[in-house]
Amino acid sequence: MRILAMFALCVSFLFADLIDVYRTQGIDAVKEKLEKQLQEKSYWNNFLEKKDVTYGYYESTKFLILVEKGTKELKVLENVNNLFSQVVQDNVIVGEKPGDKQIEGDLKTPEGVYELTSKLTKLDPFYGPLALVTSYPNTFDKAMNKKGHGIWIHGMPLNEKREEFTQGCIALDNPNLVNLDKSIRLNEALVLISEGKLEKVKKDDISSILSFIYKWKDAWRKSDIERYLSFYSNDFKRYDGLSLDGFSEYKKRIFSRKEDKTIIFSNINIIPYPNSLNKKMYKVLMDEKYRTRNYKFDGKKELFIELKDNSIKILTEG
Structure with a gap:
């Protein structure tokens, strides 16, 4: 309570100060003071x-999809009023080769932060019922001269057995993929792909x-x-x-x-x-x-x- 009272007092002093600045110097001076603040x-x-x-600061992102390549684990966190809660957890399959993706065809899953740009349906049955397309390569990837494209979060083959690895994508069981898709809004989600556990x-x-x-x-x-x-x-x-x-x-x-x-x-x-x-x-x-x-x-x-x-x-x- 004491901290809140002190904060309220500081705010009231700042407000009074801004009024005085406006009265004596005009609105441009108020804007400049707020910019400095x-x-x-x-x-x-x-x-x-x-x-x-814990997972960063977000004013518009509502969903984080965390993928840990080392443990082959995926989690979906929902941000409600600046508090994160887990809504999905699943095992996944990632690229055959360890390490960060560098070039086309290296069979590695990239590491970084990606937006989801679209949802694909009517795919080859090999990819399951749908795929969520990531923004790899992002701006940083391009600056680092990384190559490749088509990194998806997709499902398992509808009519054949799945191999143990992907060519760089992230794959999970089809019912769980459908559940993931229903749990998020595409334009409010970010994908964080790491080798190990993210530090707080x-x-x-x-x-x-x-x-x-x-x-x-x-x-x-x-x-x-x-x-x-x-x-x-x-x-x-x-x-x-x-x-x-x-x-x-x-x-x-x-x-x-x-x-x-x-x-x-x-x-x-x-x-x-x-x-x-x-x-x-x-x-x-x-x-x-x-x-x-x-x-x-x-x-x-x-x-x-x-x-x-x-x-x-x-x-x-x-």
Whole structure:
């Protein structure tokens, strides 16, 4: 109760402060003060206090499909009011070869975070009653020059015996696949594929990342090129292979225009990113509304970031 009372008192002081700023400096000054507040880690620590971030932070994702290749286990978690509950658990079959997928035909199941792009029916009976198509290769995979396509979650043959492995897909018994399909909504689900068990996410990581996002946005909004580029890793590579040097030159040309920008992020999702590089990574997936006088964009924004040595850097974006 004491903590809640103190928090309410802080909020009331902040509100009074904002009124005073508006009265003396106008609405633009209020917006600027709120932008600064969103860059403070302490704000996000308070915001996350009663939220479950064991598996990450989600504003629009409602279902997580967790696949552990080592144990050949699949779990579906449902996010209700920031609390996760398990709704499906099953054994699965994965790629014949161990390790992370690199090239077409290597018989490996990829590691990472993927969206479900579509559901296929009327398939060859070998794949069972349906298949859920993943977004492999994703933006990070492309930046790492990984090849291949057609990684599905599918069923077992309808008229023959199933082999012990797949060619890289994830397969489960047909009744359980149908149950999985009924348990999720395709556009609100993410697939996390890891070799072993996912480590629990720390709130400190999530508050640091949320603060990072708004600091990065602030530098972008103000066309502060040096500060903006400081958020990027020396190992940064765009999905199309563009290195940090090329990306920097491109952004310097854009920022030199000093255009007024409106940038709004919503539906922010921060997902722990399983990988075979031994990096502590997260994928940030959010909706972006971007406006300048001559250009507008409404769509998805992806950041693949690394936490290392008490700093956060962007490895890839899309």
